[in-house]
Amino acid sequence: xxxxxxxxxxxxxxxxxxxxxxxxxxxxxxxxxxxxxxxxxxxxxxxxxxxxxxxxxxxxxxxxxxxxxxxxxxxxxxxxxxxxxxxxxxxxxxxxxxxxxxxxxxxxxxxxxxxxxxxxxxxxxxxxxxxxxxxxxxxxxxxxxxxxxxxxxxxxxxxxxxxxxxxxxxxxxxxxxxxxxxxxxxxxxxxxxxxxxxxxxxxxxxxxxxxxxxxxxxxxxxxxxxxxxxxxxxxxxxxxxxxxxxxxxxxxxxxxxxxxxxxxxxxxxxxxxxxxxxxxxx
Ligand code: KIV
Numbered sequence: 001x002x003x004x005x006x007x008x009x010x011x012x013x014x015x016x017x018x019x020x021x022x023x024x025x026x027x028x029x030x031x032x033x034x035x036x037x038x039x040x041x042x043x044x045x046x047x048x049x050x051x052x053x054x055x056x057x058x059x060x061x062x063x064x065x066x067x068x069x070x071x072x073x074x075x076x077x078x079x080x081x082x083x084x085x086x087x088x089x090x091x092x093x094x095x096x097x098x099x100x101x102x103x104x105x106x107x108x109x110x111x112x113x114x115x116x117x118x119x120x121x122x123x124x125x126x127x128x129x130x131x132x133x134x135x136x137x138x139x140x141x142x143x144x145x146x147x148x149x150x151x152x153x154x155x156x157x158x159x160x161x162x163x164x165x166x167x168x169x170x171x172x173x174x175x176x177x178x179x180x181x182x183x184x185x186x187x188x189x190x191x192x193x194x195x196x197x198x199x200x201x202x203x204x205x206x207x208x209x210x211x212x213x214x215x216x217x218x219x220x221x222x223x224x225x226x227x228x229x230x231x232x233x234x235x236x237x238x239x240x241x242x243x244x245x246x247x248x249x250x251x252x253x254x255x256x257x258x259x260x261x262x263x264x265x266x267x268x269x270x271x272x273x274x275x276x277x278x279x280x281x282x
Contacts, residue, residue: 011044011085013117013139013183019044020205025184025217027207028225031056031073035222036080043084045207047119047141047219048074050089050149054231055223062148063092067105074113086115087141092149095120099132106138117183121147123173127180134181142177144198145170145211146189159210161194170194171201178202186219187211189236210236 019025027045030036031052039046052073053065067090074088088109095102106118117139120126130140145160161167170190177185184205187195195211208215220237223229227242257263 010081010083010116013085016045016085017183017204020203020216022216024215025205025207027217027219028222029219030077030080030222033076033080036077036084039222040081040084044217045219046077046081046084046086048077048086048088048113048115049119049221050091051221053091055221055229061152063152065091067091067094067108071109071112074109074115078114085117086113087117087119088113088115090118090120095129096122096126099129102129102133103136103138106133106140110138117141119143119186121149122177123170124176127176130177130180130182140180140182141207142174142180142182142185143188144173144177144185145187145195148188157189159189159191161191167191167194171198174198174202174206178204184216187215210234 016025025044026042027047028039028043029049029051030039030046031048036046048070050062050065050070052069053059053062057065059065070088070091074086077086090102090105090109094105102120109115109118118133119141120129121143122129123142123144126142130142133140146157147154148157151157161170170187171194174185174187182204184207185198185202186207186209187198188208189210190212192212195206195208196214199206199212199215205216207217207219209219221229224233224237225240227239227244228247230244233239254263
């Protein structure tokens with residue numbers, strides 16, 4: 001349990017920022033109220049990631065999810081949590097055109113969900129937007145390295161920083177996003193030494209996913225870590241449970257009970273109200 005949890009208050013973006021170089025920041029994604037309730041006591045940060053497009057809605061990429069959907073899921077996660085700092089992804093197409101477009105989207109997310117911050121993908125090219133948002137009081141979690149929203153246009157889900165040019169670009173992205181005012185930066189899918197060097201260079205916490213154990217925190221997609229999403233499992237994921245298999249076992253046990261008339265039992269059924277009879281008049 002973190003100090004903020006012991007203090008019985010929600011973790012703020014300043015609390016997260018203050019963890020630079022300290023106790024690693026534990027983060028997972030959450031998309032629903034019940035899952036947020038299970039995760040919240042143990043997490044410093046819950047991300048309502050646009051990965052929900054793939055793991056919840058079965059879309060092929062993260063690009064199909066709308067701002068309204070992100071807001072609905074964000075509000076659900078806020079209802080299910082009281083300790084973790086909650087961050088909501090700005091989905092593809094809602095922030096890249098201009099800093100003003102990003103502000104309108106981010107304002108809606110914070111006002112309509114109660115989340116603490118938004119996350120957006122991009123490095124040097126998004127620095128002006130991040131500066132604009134943070135200048136208007138909107139906390140931003142940066143996201144550099146492998147950018148799922150842009151993966152298609154960049155030749156697929158490829159580990160970043162494997163050559164000199166790529167290394168320099170991701171390093172420049174990290175520095176630009178930190179200097180623009182992001183309170184922390186997700187580093188996804190990079191060469192380990194690059195994520196380590198960015199972590200040593202920037203003044204804000206880095207949160208790794210397929211990055212480096214030296215990052216200031218780690219994040220995974222919950223459905224990957226719990227074995228709920230089985231279409232594919234990236235090699236950087238550690239499975240902590242096989243809940244999908246548990247669900248299938250439970251579904252089979254239920255179907256067997258129904259078909260054998262073992263469920264429902266009488267204890268699951270209702271009788272009529274007991275009517276209290278008046279005593280006989282003498
Ligand atoms: O959408 C998401 O879940 C993310 C994490 C992978 C960092 O951006």
